[in-house]
Amino acid sequence: MKLYDLELSGNCYKVRLFCALNDIPLSIYAVDYMAGEHKTDAFWEINPLGQIPVLNDDGFIVRDSQAILIYLAQKYQLLSWWPQNAKSQGDVMQWLSYAANEIARGPNDARLHDLFGINLEVDSARIKALQCAEILDDHLSDKDWLVGDSPTIADIACFPYIALMHQGGxxxxxxxxxxxxxxxxxGLDRFISMPGIE
Amino acid sequence: MKLYDLELSGNCYKVRLFCALNDIPLSIYAVDYMAGEHKTDAFWEINPLGQIPVLNDDGFIVRDSQAILIYLAQKYQLLSWWPQNAKSQGDVMQWLSYAANEIARGPNDARLHDLFGINLEVDSARIKALQCAEILDDHLSDKDWLVGDSPTIADIACFPYIALMHQGGxxxxxxxxxxxxxxxxxGLDRFISMPGIE
Known part of the structure; x- marks a missing residue:
């Protein structure tokens, strides 16, 4: 299983972290982001969105960190991470959308501006980052995990860019x-880190 | 089953459409968006993000249109709409993220600007809208549906704001x-429309 990866990407880190926690072997291919490899025709064949991560599992290609988490959890039947009952899937999914939308527009965008020099409205992104963290804080005030009594892919999807928020100022x-x-x-067994997360 | 709804919201329409197509009874509660009901304490109790749609199924509350689609498909075991094998779930999920991220930042934002007077960078949203449609067009060039051989919740999640793109200029x-x-x-049996979709 090959991961098209960038060490500094929080989205790629979601996949690396989930695989580490679950002992899923992963072959890392470092995309040369600074040289613009993700904008080449060869990469667009793999992902027309020009984004990483992308997973290639013996020819089956799936993009988007949230989609890769669902794919891996379902493939390996890691049912505590991706519960099969409707209410839990609804609960988990609302946090996957939170990661894809609110967290992407908040802490992720602020960090893209500060760390990668991407031109965007950083003040607005920083306000959204604080709102994101506040909503999570309220939700977690009486809970250990985002959904249910044990970690799910919702926690993995929301964790990186909240933990990296300081890199967006x-x-x-x-x-x-x-x-x-x-x-x-x-504190989870087999946890791995990435640059910027102590 | 009660849907906190706004007739002009493409996100709410995803839920109404999916329920119509599958004969799922839905009680519609029209949120008074213009009066700011979604910003009241009472509404924030239901959804701290202050967004619609929200579904209340006998006390179980789930927000986010993509999450509601997964919840309903899983609850009613509509397995052609939300297939259970890992590859299909990965494929469907990448389009749910596309709806939550790229489509939200593209055609949805452009329409929010033009139709609701929301202050945002509309030129950038319009460029993203065209890119969104182009990626979908390429993907669909040899396919009838986004994933597999029949409609899935991926189609329902991506359809509304693409069909409403003209309302964002x-x-x-x-x-x-x-x-x-x-x-x-x-052309699907029991299809329903919304204002702006002919």
Whole structure:
């Protein structure tokens, strides 16, 4: 199983982390992002969106970090990570959309601006980042995990860009429940980190 | 089953359309969006994101149109709409993320600007809208449906804001495969429309 990867991408890290936690072997192919490899015809054949991560599992290609998490959890029947009952799937999915939309427009965009020099409205992204963290903090005020009593792919999808928020110029120090939750993720067996996450 | 709804919202329409196609009874509660009901404390109790749609199924509350689609398909075991094998779930999920991210930032944002007067960078949203439609058009060039041989929740999630693109000042006339696909959706038994979709 080959992951088209960038070490500094929080989206790629979601996949690396999930595979590490579940002992899923992964062959890492480092996309030369700085040289623009993701904008070449060869890469667009793999993912017309020109984005990483992309997973190639023996010829089956799937893009988008949230989709890769569902694919892997379903393939390996990791049912605590991707429960099969309707209510849990609805609950998990609303946080996957949160990762794909609100977190992407908030902490992820602010970091893209500061770390990669992407031209975007960084003030607005920083406000959204704080709102994102606040909503998570409220949600986690009486919970250990985003959905149910154990970690799911919802936690994996939301964790990286919240943990990397400081690289977009936004401090998350005041969000005590979010910090407790992040420490619980960091305390999971076989947890791996990425640059920017201590 | 109660849907917190806005008639002009393409996200709410995804839920109404899916329920209509599958004969799922739905009680519609029209949120008074213009009066700001979605910004009241009472609404924030239901959805701290202050967004519609929200579904209340006998006390179980789920927000986000993509999450509601998965919840309903899984609850009623509509397995052609939400297949259970890993590859299909990965394929469907990448288009649900596409709806939550790329389509939201493209045709949805452009329409929010033009129709609801939301302050955002409309030129950039229109460019993204065209890119969105182009990627869909390429994907659909040799396919009837986004995933597999029959409609899935991926089609329902991506259809509304592509069909409403003209309300954000972007014409989709030139995308012949997208137009064929939209006509196929409109041709489904029990299809219902919304204002702006002919």
């Amino acid at each position: 936004v401090s998350g120090e005041q969000f005590e429940h979010v910090n407790r939750w992040m420490n619980a993720i960091k | 972007v014409s989709g006339e030139q995308f012949e495969h997208v137009n064929r696909w939209m006509n196929a959706i409109k």
